[in-house]
Amino acid sequence: MTNRIQRPRRSQLSVPGSSEKMLQKGAASAADHVFCDLEDAVAPSAKVEARDKIAWALNNLDWGKKTRCVRINDVTTEWCHDDIITVVEKAGKNLDTIMLTKPFSAADVIFLDRMLGQLEKKLKLDRRIGIEVLIEEVQALQNVEEISRSSDRLECLIFGMGDYSGSQGIDTAAIGDGGSYPGDIFHYARFRITMAARAAGLDAVDGPYANFGNDAGFRSEAMRAKSLGMVGKWAIHPLQIAPALEIFSPDARAVASARKMEAAYRDAEAQGLGAVQVDGVMVDVAVLRLVRNTLDKANLYGL
Template sequence: MTSIRRARRSQLSVPGSSEKMLAKAAGSQADHVFCDLEDAVAPSVKVEARQKIVHALNSLDWGRKTRCVRINDVSTEWCHGDIIEIVEGAGRNLDTIMLTKPYGAADVLFLDRMLTQLEKKLGLERRIGIEVLIEEVQALQNVEEIATCSDRMECLVFGMGDYSGSQGIDTKSIGSDSDYPGDLFHYARWRITMAARAAKIDAIDGPYADFGDEEGYRREAVRARCLGMVGKWAIHPSQIAPALDVFSPSNAEIANARKQEEAYRAAEARGLGAAQVDGVMIDVAVLRLTRNVLDRAELYGM
């Protein structure tokens, strides 16, 4: 869908109502920061939080971070104003908008068309991307059409908290002491990741509420990575480092991948379809896995 590649190993959530936290987020090590206008902001201060975010986007040094704003969903009285005030105020310093609680493609297209109108009105030369939270059962049912409905789409995020409420999941089944014999969120993660990969966009895992439990956070991040997700939310700065670690290839993995690719290319130049490296057969199928490692290393500057 989109040719834009962004690092999203760690997506840091920061309340748009806190100037202090916005400044700390800009100086953090996260790849991606989303300034929140939704759950982290009380209804009474949602409107004033917009201008705090605009000021932060325009005045702070964000480095190479992806600058994102999470807006309220299309069924609320705030969504329309969120889009207009943020884009009119800081559209030139905004990379993506994250849409919450869509039910289908129509909700995403509402945002897409508003962005198109605003970009024309303001003369913005750089298009603003869209990230979407899959956090309703209807959204999971429609995830394939959501993933492909707009050429602005850059990633799908699994919002397991609201999703649990939407599906009526027994809260006793969530966590390390689950009554469920396996990963309760496996199917949702798998389906979201498949839809994202088919659309050539990113799949991101959502929050882990106990920010004091690094072991639990890492466990969930590894599960997401194994399925092909490329990052995870951080709801606290302490979760940034574990996410960067889990979703980055190690130096040993990068060195081995380069060795395998060099061997395969040398064999290919001799008219051969495979090579052997340390007792492992490297053919074109293995090369695709190797390239995944090297592409990520390049994206992360490793």
């Protein structure tokens, strides 16, 4: 699990697979990651056509360095099987990950893993397609540790608080909004998902904030997710891309300080010392671990 591909996931942009115009805008956006949606954003009558539109977009648009993902319908639906086969057969060579919706247990992830393995062999693909998993049912949260270890294709766990709210019976005005609850109603779910992800060597990503016109609200939720160790958040509108990139990136001052601390510690270590003071901060091996987290992010994001 720890040798998985490292991908930026600061901003995951949702794009309806039924709209050629939106697919083109997604490819041209500044988001790290774009997922072409076959699930909630696509009407049942449009799903078959949307598969072909997504395949065309993956094969023909310039996605730059973005992670190219397709969100499929869940395994209990009549669409899931053909979602996987059609998209992989027509555009598997240009697909980075598949996002699995509404799993209840590890068995659902294993189903997708096995299908991908068969298709990769059949098509003789020279690259593996990764899996991203949405935790959006109470059963999935109860089984999140098992899910996180279910496949070596797994790259990240995503908190889907919209369907999760419905699954738990949470009364909320809008997706991502805590409603009248006096604290952070999603704290436990985010914390548990992040813990499970980190223990398995995966990324944890926060889900949508529906009121895209409320920049302060989006930023507040993103900061809560970041403080727990999540690496990014969904953007359901282009207005949410820039704040997500900003919040989940270490700023220039933090990167410069981390580089200074790492260099000072290395010098101290060469002298047989276990700690060194840098700008009033004691840097030892424990602090160095935090420093490296910052530097790893800076390197991944090209900062």
